[in-house]
Amino acid sequence: MIGVFRLGHRLPRDERITTHVALTARALGASYMAYSGTHDPGMEESVQKVVERWGGDFKVFYVPRPMKYLKELTVPIVHLTMYGAPFQEKMEEIKGFKDMVVVVGGEKVPGEVYQISHNISIGNQPHSEVAALAIFLYELTGGKYLYAKRPGAKIEVIPSENKKLIKIDGEE
Amino acid sequence: MIGVFRLGHRLPRDERITTHVALTARALGASYMAYSGTHDPGMEESVQKVVERWGGDFKVFYVPRPMKYLKELTVPIVHLTMYGAPFQEKMEEIKGFKDMVVVVGGEKVPGEVYQISHNISIGNQPHSEVAALAIFLYELTGGKYLYAKRPGAKIEVIPSENKKLIKIDGEE
Numbered sequence: 001m002i003g004v005f006r007l008g009h010r011l012p013r014d015e016r017i018t019t020h021v022a023l024t025a026r027a028l029g030a031s032y033m034a035y036s037g038t039h040d041p042g043m044e045e046s047v048q049k050v051v052e053r054w055g056g057d058f059k060v061f062y063v064p065r066p067m068k069y070l071k072e073l074t075v076p077i078v079h080l081t082m083y084g085a086p087f088q089e090k091m092e093e094i095k096g097f098k099d100m101v102v103v104v105g106g107e108k109v110p111g112e113v114y115q116i117s118h119n120i121s122i123g124n125q126p127h128s129e130v131a132a133l134a135i136f137l138y139e140l141t142g143g144k145y146l147y148a149k150r151p152g153a154k155i156e157v158i159p160s161e162n163k164k165l166i167k168i169d170g171e172e
Numbered sequence: 173m174i175g176v177f178r179l180g181h182r183l184p185r186d187e188r189i190t191t192h193v194a195l196t197a198r199a200l201g202a203s204y205m206a207y208s209g210t211h212d213p214g215m216e217e218s219v220q221k222v223v224e225r226w227g228g229d230f231k232v233f234y235v236p237r238p239m240k241y242l243k244e245l246t247v248p249i250v251h252l253t254m255y256g257a258p259f260q261e262k263m264e265e266i267k268g269f270k271d272m273v274v275v276v277g278g279e280k281v282p283g284e285v286y287q288i289s290h291n292i293s294i295g296n297q298p299h300s301e302v303a304a305l306a307i308f309l310y311e312l313t314g315g316k317y318l319y320a321k322r323p324g325a326k327i328e329v330i331p332s333e334n335k336k337l338i339k340i341d342g343e344e
Binding site: 012013014016017020023024026027028050054081082083084085086088111114115118119121122123124125126127128130131132133134135138143145146147150156157159160161162163164165166 | 184185186188189192195196198199200222226253254255256257258260283286287290291293294295296297298299300302303304305306307310315317318319322328329331332333334335336337338
């Protein structure tokens with residue numbers, strides 16, 4: 001099981017970025033996104049609405065004490081940071097983890113996170129936690145969840161080269 | 173040359189998402205990000221600050237009439253949309269394009285964009301234009317720009333498994 005932990009969510013600044021982190025985690029096969037920082041029921045609800053319509057059982061939950069939570073984990077922590085080791089050097093080891101929590105940061109990641117994590121970079125240029133998470137999960141899973149059917153989906157896309165087509169409750 | 177076109181930038185809603193689109197485009201080897209919607213000098217400046225510090229010559233510019241601009245392009249347009257054909261089926265053809273513009277949308281993409289583009293999906297679940305762009309450019313380029321040196325960089329990361337290390341103007 002892959003979980004994602006989004007550190008230091010701030011409002012209003014991170015509202016959409018954290019939503020994108022959650023939806024990216026879901027689309028690429030993670031089971032949940034935990035987050036710390038500011039409790040944000042609105043963001044949680046917008047992700048849950050996607051889950052209700054598009055299926056599966058992805059969860060979002062708030063963690064008030066992130067360092068306590070991370071230190072008590074019994075699964076490996078993979079921290080995506082532009083300061084970390086190049087991911088290509090570490091993916092073989094990481095693919096051997098049965099379960100893991102993938103941490104993506106906000107602006108200031110506590111030094112302790114570096115001490116308890118496998119710190120890997122998806123490039124060492126500043127870009128985006130959404131992009132880093134996407135590339136990491138894509139490499140980790142081979143992209144196999146991108147087109148997977150989700151149980152309970154009320155809405156589904158019919159891939160098309162030139163228009164928008166969807167099925168709602170099984171009808172085109 | 174790879175360009176990125178971000179359609180329909182809205183303020184304040186998209187301020188950070190569009191910045192992440194630009195930085196992701198830059199980190200993965202695109203040469204510029206054009207954008208339409210609301211003109212946003214603040215977003216342009218925040219991207220230019222990254223370019224000044226981290227090197228290279230990535231550009232951001234505003235396009236007031238996006239459909240006119242796109243229709244006058246003489247290079248292929250690749251539109252990333254959850255409604256498109258699965259990207260794995262199209263990457264071989266797309267890798268043959270010498271130059272291209274990669275379009276990522278906001279909420280409402282005009283139907284005309286579908287008619288003039290190669291419409292491909294990075295998964296058919298709702299997630300993030302940042303994630304879609306990241307995975308697309310990563311596949312297209314094999315990730316070769318993620319650790320490339322940028323000419324004129326004032327600041328550089330020294331990859332490390334357990335701490336933050338940077339060089340500023342060549343000094344650690």
